[in-house]
Amino acid sequence: xxxxxxxSVDNLSxxxxxxxxxxxxxxxxxxxxxxxxxxxxGAGKTTLIRVLTGLGRADAGEVRWRGQTLRRCADEYRGSxxxxxxxxxxxxxxxxxxxxxxxxxxLAVPITSNxxxxxxxxxxxxxxxxxxxxLSMGQRRRTxxxxxxxxxxxxxxxxxxxxSLDVAGVTLLTGMLKTHLTGGGIVVxxxxxxxxxxxxxxxxxMLETSA
Amino acid sequence: xxxxxxxxxxxxxxxxRRGELATPVIFFVIVTALFPxxxxxxxxxxxxxxxxxxxxxxxxxxxxxxxxxxxxDYEDGSLELMLLSxxxxxxxxLLRVFTHWLVTGLPLVILSLLIALxxxxxxxxxxxxxxxxxxxxxILSFLGAVGASLTxxxxxxxxxxxxxVLPLTVPVLIFxxxxxxxxxxxxxxxxxxYFLGAMLMLAITLAPFAIAAGLRISLES
Amino acid sequence: MFVWFHKxxxxxxxxxxxxxxxxxxxxxxxxxxxxGLYGGLWLSPPDYQQGDGFRIIYxxxxxAWISMMAYMVMATAxxxxxxxxxxxxxxxxxxxxxLGASFTFLALVTGSLWGKPMWGTxxxxxxxxxxxxxxxxxxxxxxALNHAFEDRRTGDRASAILAIVGAVNVPIIHxxxxxxxxxxxxxxxxxxxxxxxxxxxxxxLFIMMFGFMLFFAAFMLKxxxxxxxxxxxxxxxxxxxxxxx
Numbered sequence: 001x002x003x004x005x006x007x008s009v010d011n012l013s014x015x016x017x018x019x020x021x022x023x024x025x026x027x028x029x030x031x032x033x034x035x036x037x038x039x040x041x042g043a044g045k046t047t048l049i050r051v052l053t054g055l056g057r058a059d060a061g062e063v064r065w066r067g068q069t070l071r072r073c074a075d076e077y078r079g080s081x082x083x084x085x086x087x088x089x090x091x092x093x094x095x096x097x098x099x100x101x102x103x104x105x106x107l108a109v110p111i112t113s114n115x116x117x118x119x120x121x122x123x124x125x126x127x128x129x130x131x132x133x134x135l136s137m138g139q140r141r142r143t144x145x146x147x148x149x150x151x152x153x154x155x156x157x158x159x160x161x162x163x164s165l166d167v168a169g170v171t172l173l174t175g176m177l178k179t180h181l182t183g184g185g186i187v188v189x190x191x192x193x194x195x196x197x198x199x200x201x202x203x204x205x206m207l208e209t210s211a
Numbered sequence: 212x213x214x215x216x217x218x219x220x221x222x223x224x225x226x227x228r229r230g231e232l233a234t235p236v237i238f239f240v241i242v243t244a245l246f247p248x249x250x251x252x253x254x255x256x257x258x259x260x261x262x263x264x265x266x267x268x269x270x271x272x273x274x275x276x277x278x279x280x281x282x283x284d285y286e287d288g289s290l291e292l293m294l295l296s297x298x299x300x301x302x303x304x305l306l307r308v309f310t311h312w313l314v315t316g317l318p319l320v321i322l323s324l325l326i327a328l329x330x331x332x333x334x335x336x337x338x339x340x341x342x343x344x345x346x347x348x349x350i351l352s353f354l355g356a357v358g359a360s361l362t363x364x365x366x367x368x369x370x371x372x373x374x375x376v377l378p379l380t381v382p383v384l385i386f387x388x389x390x391x392x393x394x395x396x397x398x399x400x401x402x403x404x405y406f407l408g409a410m411l412m413l414a415i416t417l418a419p420f421a422i423a424a425g426l427r428i429s430l431e432s
Numbered sequence: 433m434f435v436w437f438h439k440x441x442x443x444x445x446x447x448x449x450x451x452x453x454x455x456x457x458x459x460x461x462x463x464x465x466x467x468g469l470y471g472g473l474w475l476s477p478p479d480y481q482q483g484d485g486f487r488i489i490y491x492x493x494x495x496a497w498i499s500m501m502a503y504m505v506m507a508t509a510x511x512x513x514x515x516x517x518x519x520x521x522x523x524x525x526x527x528x529x530x531l532g533a534s535f536t537f538l539a540l541v542t543g544s545l546w547g548k549p550m551w552g553t554x555x556x557x558x559x560x561x562x563x564x565x566x567x568x569x570x571x572x573x574x575x576a577l578n579h580a581f582e583d584r585r586t587g588d589r590a591s592a593i594l595a596i597v598g599a600v601n602v603p604i605i606h607x608x609x610x611x612x613x614x615x616x617x618x619x620x621x622x623x624x625x626x627x628x629x630x631x632x633x634x635x636x637l638f639i640m641m642f643g644f645m646l647f648f649a650a651f652m653l654k655x656x657x658x659x660x661x662x663x664x665x666x667x668x669x670x671x672x673x674x675x676x677x
Contacts, residue, residue, distance in 0.1 A: 016432060053295060054295070055291060055294060055295065055430055055431065056431055056432070057431040057432070075297060075299075078295050078296060078297045079297035081295065083291065083292070083295050085288050085291055086288070087286070087287050087288025087291070088287065088288055089287065089288035089289045089291060089292045090287065090288075090289075091220070091224060091287065091289060092287070093223075093224045093227040093228060094220070094223065094224065098220070098223065101216055101219075101220075102216060102217070102220045103292070104213075104216070105213040105214075105216035105217055105220075105298075106213075106217075106292050106293060106296040106298065106303075107296065107297070108213055108296065108297045108298055131227075147292075
């Protein structure tokens with residue numbers, strides 16, 4: 001795939017309040033690679049991922065996508081990433097099908113006929129028209145996962161993606177990640193559980209809790 | 212098409228949570244009903260107070276309703292998706308404020324007819340009252356949305372929002388109440404209505420930028 | 433010149449710069465204000481209508497003026513802080529707000545004290561006093577938002593938006609209040625146009641305004657030093673300064 005698909009981070013420093021979450025952090029993730037953000041509870045994994053998406057603010061350093069700083073390519077960057085945070089971004093008052101329609105609109109992709117295929121894939125076919133408020137936590141998480149399959153974006157940012165997923169859900173997600181990576185995508189994720197993405201290359205970055 | 216999907220989303224959610232949306236409207240009715248009880252049910256007195264009472268109540272009701280504008284989206288993570296969408300955030304915000312006004316502000320404008328009856332507001336002037344609210348309440352929605360965008364991440368936001376926004380709403384209150392008040396005594400109302408219209412244009416063009424910036428800041432830490 | 437400005441924006445350099453400049457400005461403001469007071473309270477003649485009561489303008493007018501200037505300073509600095517991400521600019525906004533609010537309060541108090549002999553009541557909904565009251569509310573909103581966030585920098589940036597929205601609104605508020613005031617035929621015009629004042633009356637007024645400006649600048653620098661220290665408390669230079677390891 002395009003060799004320019006690279007996320008590079010140079011000398012990134014992030015402070016939150018009185019705490020320094022990382023100092024002079026540098027790494028690169030290229031097409032086909034996964035990056036696992038590691039660290040204890042409260043080490044700042046979520047914050048780092050949010051900074052990488054452009055939501056959060058760094059105190060020093062640069063994040064570059066395809067060699068350009070995020071501030072310069074903000075629109076293009078937002079069009080090439082998908083984000084799954086702690087919160088699902090799923091409206092409980094809407095059904096999975098309606099949620100997917102909204103997500104497609106926000107991703108600026110046409111709501112195609114493959115909604116059923118996507119729902120089938122994440123295992124929500126039979127619950128597609130129930131309000132998400134009536135579904136289990138795992139099923140809500142699956143609704144959020146469906147978002148990743150809607151648009152052909154290069155970068156996936158997943159914050160604790162395994163939370164509330166059952167065994168089948170974990171298998172589903174691992175499969176999705178591998179397909180994405182072998183297709184030349186990039187995955188940045190944080191998790192406390194073990195996730196086996198072999199044979200895809202997984203880099204790690206460790207956030208130390210410093211005083 | 213993507214915009215209609217977003218409007219549809221808000222309207223659908225509003226319909227499914229219609230009890231919650233009725234709160235500002237009920238607030239509006241109850242507050243206006245308190246004035247005759249607190250003051251004096253004398254129709255002549257109520258008639259002179261009606262424009263001010265209706266406008267102050269409408270102002271408070273709209274601002275209270277704005278607190279919910281981004282709150283649930285913030286809590287369930289939908290707001291992050293909006294910020295990360297390749298669609299310009301200012302457009303999304305404009306649509307949100309508009310649909311929110313449609314389901315909270317517009318019912319209030321229509322209901323003010325009933326309040327006008329209760330407070331003995333002259334019926335021949337009711338057109339100007341409705342028009343002033345029709346032009347004024349969207350401005351209040353935009354100003355309230357600026358406050359909501361800045362306080363969405365705060366737990367004390369509910370109390371803070373009116374403090375931030377109320378001083379900014381003074382011109383709307385002045386021109387809105389003046390239009391309603393002058394209409395009641397048969398004076399020309401063109402001037403205040405024009406001012407309201409001008410401010411509405413200003414709000415539509417400038418407020419989305421402030422709201423979008425406010426949301427970005429609220430979500431960045 | 434530009435290099436010097438750039439250097440000034442660096443917190444440790446600014447801190448030392450302010451440390452040297454602030455006392456000068458402070459003493460100068462004291463002298464100028466004393467001179468202005470002497471001119472205003474002894475040299476200028478009593479007003480033919482208001483007698484000695486008018487002399488409160490020597491405090492009221494400069495306070496009202498500073499209250500508006502401080503808002504401009506606050507909003508301009510807020511915009512600079514947002515656009516160029518300058519830390520010191522946010523500190524300027526945060527330092528200007530309480531000062532501006534205090535001057536607004538002073539203008540309100542002196543205005544209502546003046547109102548008592550003139551109108552027989554402490555508060556009249558005069559256009560200027562009403563505008564000033566709303567300005568006080570704007571300041572209070574800014575201060576409340578600035579302190580509402582756990583992360584100081586988020587508070588700075590959020591309140592900067594509010595300051596800018598407020599600055600766009602201030603002329604509209606001012607205009608609407610004037611319009612409302614003429615509509616309701618309230619008490620009009622505090623004092624006649626300046627041309628009607630003899631020089632012995634308006635020269636002390638200008639001196640007082642200048643003195644208040646110096647006073648504002650001196651206190652601004654002192655407050656800024658505190659803001660800078662708070663914001664930079666984790667840095668090496670602040671630790672050196674306070675002698676902490």
